[in-house]
Amino acid sequence: MPDQTGPNPTAAMLVIGDEILSGRTRDANMHYLAGQLTEAGIDLKEVRIVSDDHDGIVEALNGLRGTWDTVFTSGGIGPTHDDITADAVAAAFAVNVDVRDDARTLLAAHYAKTGSKLNAARLRMARIPDGATLIDNPVSVAPGFTIGNVHVMAGVPKVFQAMVATVLPTLTGGAPLLSTSTRIDRGEGDIAEPLGALAKEYTDLSVGSYPFQKDGKFGTNIVIRGQDRTRLDMATAKLATLFE
Amino acid sequence: MPDQTGPNPTAAMLVIGDEILSGRTRDANMHYLAGQLTEAGIDLKEVRIVSDDHDGIVEALNGLRGTWDTVFTSGGIGPTHDDITADAVAAAFAVNVDVRDDARTLLAAHYAKTGSKLNAARLRMARIPDGATLIDNPVSVAPGFTIGNVHVMAGVPKVFQAMVATVLPTLTGGAPLLSTSTRIDRGEGDIAEPLGALAKEYTDLSVGSYPFQKDGKFGTNIVIRGQDRTRLDMATAKLATLFE
Structure with a gap:
């Protein structure tokens, strides 16, 4: 189930x-x-x-x-x-x-x-x-x-x-799902560990990782989703500091 | 099942x-x-x-x-x-x-x-x-x-x-699925009965009906699928005579 x-x-x-x-x-x-x-x-x-x-x-x-x-x-x-x-x-x-x-x-x-x-x-x-x-x-x-x-x-x-x-x-809906999308110009393998730690820190949010390949280079779009704007902004700001 | x-x-x-x-x-x-x-x-x-x-x-x-x-x-x-x-x-x-x-x-x-x-x-x-x-x-x-x-x-x-x-x-495949597509400029409701009869006559083929609406007019694409080219051509020719 x-x-x-x-x-x-x-x-x-x-x-x-x-x-x-x-x-x-x-x-x-x-x-x-x-x-x-x-x-x-x-x-x-x-x-x-x-x-x-x-x-x-x-x-x-x-x-x-x-x-x-x-x-x-x-x-x-x-x-x-x-x-x-x-x-x-x-x-x-x-x-x-x-x-x-x-x-x-x-x-x-x-x-x-x-x-x-x-x-x-x-x-x-x-x-x-x-x-x-x-x-x-x-x-x-x-x-x-x-x-x-x-x-x-x-x-x-x-x-x-x-x-x-x-x-x-x-239908009775819930709070609309908010999301932020952050593009990181590194492959998933480079960012997976700090990303996993971020996901563990913000268990109320979902942290999705979507790899792409463009012009021969690997990159990843990170989509963070949740209902609480403040928490979402906090996690997104933290994400930005991880891969400067 | x-x-x-x-x-x-x-x-x-x-x-x-x-x-x-x-x-x-x-x-x-x-x-x-x-x-x-x-x-x-x-x-x-x-x-x-x-x-x-x-x-x-x-x-x-x-x-x-x-x-x-x-x-x-x-x-x-x-x-x-x-x-x-x-x-x-x-x-x-x-x-x-x-x-x-x-x-x-x-x-x-x-x-x-x-x-x-x-x-x-x-x-x-x-x-x-x-x-x-x-x-x-x-x-x-x-x-x-x-x-x-x-x-x-x-x-x-x-x-x-x-x-x-x-x-x-x-993988072991079967015979490739062949298909024909016929556009009929009438709504599904106008053609459903003769189409159903055609489907019953050719039970070895599948007869799919895909309605569309364009510029305010109704039309239907009929897709006939099967493995036998001869049977497929027969059914498609018959279809053409139904809605002349």
Whole structure:
């Protein structure tokens, strides 16, 4: 069981779909959500990416929702045959799933306005697990939904971002995570010992070390993160003195 | 348990480190590995991203290595206090881990040449679990390692890519996954039903539907994937006739 101590609420993300696993698409939603959660003071602790496979989705979702405070999913809630997220989420929660009137009404009004037909495929997007509440989709109407501690959202980045904007204010965040970044033009091996001592001195902060190589030279970005501005500034000032 | 049928070997990736979860860095290694595996005919089936937490790494690694044929990890094998991957991998396999002579010899030769000191921090990079074999690092010498079906590699993209180049030819791949991509200027809801029928007709292929929105219009990219060029071309030709 991963460490769950620390003052902030925790979150996980489940990305559903083959496009990232096949290398076709480079992730955007995870990167977006990670930034939004950090600002909100919610710690993203784990991400899983699984393919369009019913049992795989159920297993991953049950693993994540039992471990972390909140889970966000992206992908697989459209109208096509490979959109199986709603059914898998219902299975994970052992509840029924069917076309629901509130979601159907939203879709019917939208397609009446745009002159498209609410055909059987589009009606699949009104399949909502029992007990879920809808998440507004201001971009293309077909809703996401929240069930228990799980927020089920679209994979299309514009829609995903709109849904995050709806959900995030409903969550209780912690103190926003503050950070400083210090570039040190030495390799990690040169600075690891004093850096480790600094991390031991400031156990309330996290001290991350990110090596890079540019123009044949080694360097390290040190990112210190924490909720207390004063402590963060103290540690960052100390860091600056270590490698003058 | 996710579906493991299908002709190709399967793989998973475990990304270790806080930089992606905090939103500081956008993933590059996963995207790179996904593309390389697809070319090699190995199906990347699951990715997990966890933070620098010993128990979390052990649990995720044991979940993945028991489910999929091969597991690749990235990150956490440098010299700093937050580099705990070698110890966590050893714990997952229940073997001992310590500075090993073969790895120490590599590092000592390298630092002697560059005039740096093989200090205690750098020596941490010679900690290798018992029974593992080293993975060559032509960029910065500190090796990765292979133990059982797990390949432990660096997080720095240049080093990660060099290690993938070393490991991949040692794996038995399947037939490379071929794909076609067809852009259809209609929303998913308009094409979902004939598309579903196509997917049912060609069960040996995967038919993926990726909606997009551009300049206020909805469109869909249909990606058909499979190992048989003739079947792939047949299905793609059929697709073209569906939405003329």
